[in-house]
Amino acid sequence: MSGTTPQAGSNEGSGDQLSLNTTTTLRDSADVPPPPRGNVILKEMLRGSAVTTILAIFLALVVGGILIALTNEDVLTASGYFFQRPSDTIAAVWNAVYNGYEALFRGAIFNARGADFATQIRPLTNTLGFAAPLIAAGLGVALAFRVGLFNIGARGQMLIGVAVAGLLTFQLDLPFWLHIPVTLIAGIAGGALWGAIAGLIKARTGAHEVILTIMLNYVAYYLLLWMIRTPGLLQKPGTNQALGYATPESAQFPELLGPQFPLLDFGFVLVIVATLFVWWLIERSSLGMRMRAVGENPHAARAAGISVQRVYVYAMLLAGALAGLAGMNQIQGAVTTGLTETIDAGIGFDAITVALLGRSRAWGTFAAGILFGALKAGSFSMQAQDIPVDIVLVVQSLVVLFIAAPPLLRAVFFLPKTDAEKAAKSRAKAAKKAVTA
Numbered sequence: 470m471s472g473t474t475p476q477a478g479s480n481e482g483s484g485d486q487l488s489l490n491t492t493t494t495l496r497d498s499a500d501v502p503p504p505p506r507g508n509v510i511l512k513e514m515l516r517g518s519a520v521t522t523i524l525a526i527f528l529a530l531v532v533g534g535i536l537i538a539l540t541n542e543d544v545l546t547a548s549g550y551f552f553q554r555p556s557d558t559i560a561a562v563w564n565a566v567y568n569g570y571e572a573l574f575r576g577a578i579f580n581a582r583g584a585d586f587a588t589q590i591r592p593l594t595n596t597l598g599f600a601a602p603l604i605a606a607g608l609g610v611a612l613a614f615r616v617g618l619f620n621i622g623a624r625g626q627m628l629i630g631v632a633v634a635g636l637l638t639f640q641l642d643l644p645f646w647l648h649i650p651v652t653l654i655a656g657i658a659g660g661a662l663w664g665a666i667a668g669l670i671k672a673r674t675g676a677h678e679v680i681l682t683i684m685l686n687y688v689a690y691y692l693l694l695w696m697i698r699t700p701g702l703l704q705k706p707g708t709n710q711a712l713g714y715a716t717p718e719s720a721q722f723p724e725l726l727g728p729q730f731p732l733l734d735f736g737f738v739l740v741i742v743a744t745l746f747v748w749w750l751i752e753r754s755s756l757g758m759r760m761r762a763v764g765e766n767p768h769a770a771r772a773a774g775i776s777v778q779r780v781y782v783y784a785m786l787l788a789g790a791l792a793g794l795a796g797m798n799q800i801q802g803a804v805t806t807g808l809t810e811t812i813d814a815g816i817g818f819d820a821i822t823v824a825l826l827g828r829s830r831a832w833g834t835f836a837a838g839i840l841f842g843a844l845k846a847g848s849f850s851m852q853a854q855d856i857p858v859d860i861v862l863v864v865q866s867l868v869v870l871f872i873a874a875p876p877l878l879r880a881v882f883f884l885p886k887t888d889a890e891k892a893a894k895s896r897a898k899a900a901k902k903a904v905t906a
Contacts, residue, residue, distance in 0.1 A: 520884070521872070521875050521878055521884075522826070522828075522872060524871075524878050524881075524882055524884075525868055525871035525872045525878060526840070526868055528867070528871055528878070528881065529864045529865075529867035529868040529871060530570070530864060532863075532864070532867050533860055533861075533863060533864040533867070534566040534569070534570070536860050536863060537565050537566050537569045537856055537860060538561075538562045538565050538566055540856070540857060540860070541561065541562075541565035541855075541856075542855075543561040543564070543565065544558065544561040544562050544565050546561075547560075547561040548561075568854050569851055569854055569856050569860075572847065572850040572851045572853065572854045572856070573843075573844070573847035573848070573850065573851055573861075574847065575592065575847075575850050576592050576595075576846055576847040576848070576849055576850025576851065577592050577593075577595075577596050577842075577843035577844070577846040577847035577850075578592055578593055578596070578843065578847075579592060579593065580592050587729045587730075591729065591730055592846060592847075592850075594726065594730040594732060594733040595730075595732045595733075595846040596839065596842045596843045596845075596846045596847075597732075597733050597737050597839070597842065598730075598731075598732025598733045598734065598737065598802070598803065598842070599732065599841075599842035599843075599845045599846050600737075600740075600838045600839045600841065600842025600843075601736045601737045601739075601740045601795075601798045601802070601838075601842075602736075602795040602796075602798040602799055602803070602816050603795075603816055603819055603820060603823050603838040603841050603842060604740045604743075604744065604823070604834060604835050604838030604839075605739075605740050605743055605791050605792070605794040605795035605798060606623045606627065606791065606792050606795035606816050606817055606819075606820030606823075607819075607820040607821075607823030607824045607827060607834045607837065607838050608743055608744060608747045608791045608824075608831065608834050608835075609623055609626070609664070609787070609788035609789065609790070609791030609792045609795075609820065610623055610788065610820045610821050610823070610824035611747070611823075611824035611827060611829040611830065611831070611833075611834045612747055612750075612751065612760075612784060612787055612788050612791065612829075613678075613784055613785065613788045614764075614824055614829040615751055615760055615761060615764045615784075615829050616760045616761075616763050616764045616780060616781065616784040617763060617764040617765075617767065618668075618671070618678045618781065618784055618785065618788075619678060619679050620664070620667075620678065620682055620785065620788050621679055621682045621683055621686070621818075621821065622663070622664065622667055622678075622681070622682025622683070622685050622686055622789075622792075622817075623788075623792040623795070623816070623817035623818075623820045623821075624686050624689070624690075624792075624813050624816075624817025624818060625663055625682065625685045625686035625687075625688065625689030625690070625817070626660040626661075626663045626664050626689070626788070626789040626792035626793060626796075626817070627660060627792050627793065627795050627796035627799070627812075627813045627816065627817050628686075628689040628690060628692075628693045628796070628810070628812070628813055629659045629660060629662070629663040629689045629692070629693075629793075630656040630657065630658075630659040630660035630663070630789075630792065630793030630794075630796035630797065631656060631659075631693065631796045631797075631799065631800050631808060631812055631813075632659065632689075632692065632693045632696055632703065633655050633656060633658065633659025633662075634652050634653075634655040634656035634659065634796075634797065634800065635696075635703050635713060635714055635800070635808055636696070636702065636703065637655045638651050638652040638655050638720060639652075639703075639714045639716070639717055639720070640714075641717075643719060644719065645718075645719040645720075645723075648717065648719040648720045649719070649720055649721075649722065649735075649801070651720075652720040652797070652801060653739075653794075653797050653801065656793045656794070656796050656797040656800070656801075657790045657793040657794055657797065658790075658793070659793055659796075660789040660790055660791070660792045660793020660794070660796060661786050661787070661789045661790035661793060662789065663685060663689060663789050664785040664786055664787075664788050664789020664790070664792065665782060665785055665786040665789060666685065667681040667682050667685055667785050667789075668781050668782040668783070668784060668785025668786060669782050669785075671781050671785070672777075672778035672779070672781045672782050673778070678785070686817070690810055693808075693810050693812075694711060694810040696713070697711050697712060697713035697808055697809065697810065698711050703808055705807055711809065711810065712807045712808070712809060713807055713808025713809065714807065714808060715805060715806050715807045716800050716801060716805035716806075720801060721734075721801055721802070721805050722734035722735040722736045722798075722801045722802045723735050725737065725738070732802075732803070734801075734802045735802075736797070736798040736801065736802045739794065739798075740794070740798070740835075740838075741835075743791060743794055744831050744832065744834070744835045745831075747791070747831040748830075748831035748832060750787070751831065752831075756780075756783065759775050759780055760780055760783070760784060762775055763775060763777050763780045763781075792817065792820070795816055795817075795820070796812070796813070799812050799813070799814070799816070800812060819841065819865075822837075822841070822865060822866075822868075822869050823837045823838050823841055824837075825869050825872060825873065826840070826841075826868060826869060826872055841865060844861050844864065844865060845861070847861070848861040
């Protein structure tokens with residue numbers, strides 16, 4: 470008994486010491502004031518996606534400026550005697566980058582050199598015109614993203630929408646107030662049908678939507694090419710080339726601000742309406758709630774009684790309809806001289822970039838489409854400054870790269886890490902200690 474009594478006392482003393490240390494720690498923690506409210510708000514802002522997007526665009530423009538300088542002849546000439554007169558190289562770099570981005574702004578937003586106000590603001594209307602089909606197709610890709618589907622088939626959905634509209638409506642003799650909506654509805658329905666095919670196969674067989682949409686892109690491309698090479702279908706009368714019918718004048722979108730601004734037409738209004746619809750559908754409707762649930766966790770959604778297969782079909786049908794709207798912006802607005810197999814102009818694939826930059830949100834996609842429309846409109850002015858148009862494509866790619874890698878941006882700009890990143894770092898440290906132990 471005498472051997473056990475000291476041990477019990479020792480344990481009791483250790484417990485008292487532990488209780489005392491805990492009390493002291495709690496008291497010290499209580500004495501530390503919480504961080505100021507302003508610091509918390511600033512930290513959350515720096516962690517937010519808006520700041521990340523802005524910094525991604527800024528960093529992409531910086532890299533683009535470096536590429537502009539490296540490809541400029543004056544800079545290359547001045548760099549040959551850099552150590553003799555470094556100021557010449559610095560001045561040449563500044564002039565090359567400034568002139569390049571000034572040309573981009575002048576071609577996309579406002580041309581201060583214009584003779585009148587209409588000429589000065591025409592670049593902005595060109596930007597909006599170029600952005601319209603990008604936004605429409607981007608909304609389709611973004612909607613599919615929210616359901617957990619990677620829709621790479623916007624190109625095929627655009628082409629089928631164009632083919633259906635051309636086959637069913639171009640030969641009709643209708644007044645413009647009827648011909649425009651009939652052509653529009655036919656094109657949207659064609660795109661929706663093509664998207665629904667991928668969704669139905671995905672739902673029925675479980676086949677991956679990436680493979681399905683890629684293969685359907687090829688099918689749509691060669692199907693349209695066959696149609697515009699076949700007399701009696703879409704081939705333009707009097708030619709044996711791969712050129713389809715021109716869009717009837719009564720089916721073309723009216724210009725919003727008159728002939729001085731030819732690229733801005735009624736299609737942009739339709740794109741705004743489509744953005745409102747997608748926002749309401751995803752964020753406010755019951756179907757949108759089911760779509761978001763499936764996108765977050767299809768297994769949990771199925772356990773909650775949601776028909777995942779049906780949601781997949783709905784999502785791809787709507788995504789195809791939006792891509793069809795993008796196709797109608799092309800044939801009823803931008804390209805009315807004749808159908809070709811390249812009528813999509815790469816918009817179907819650019820839509821993926823737009824949706825990623827817009828964080829798969831309706832208004833984010835809208836803003837991203839405006840940005841890419843500005844880059845496209847401004848690239849023509851940059852070419853006049855002997856700047857390769859490929860640099861604009863590099864800037865677009867870098868924006869997506871930086872958007873897809875937030876930790877890289879936070880490391881470059883020393884931004885605070887998110888809670889998820891801190892937790893991941895803590896888990897990595899704990900795993901490393903466990904291995905070494």
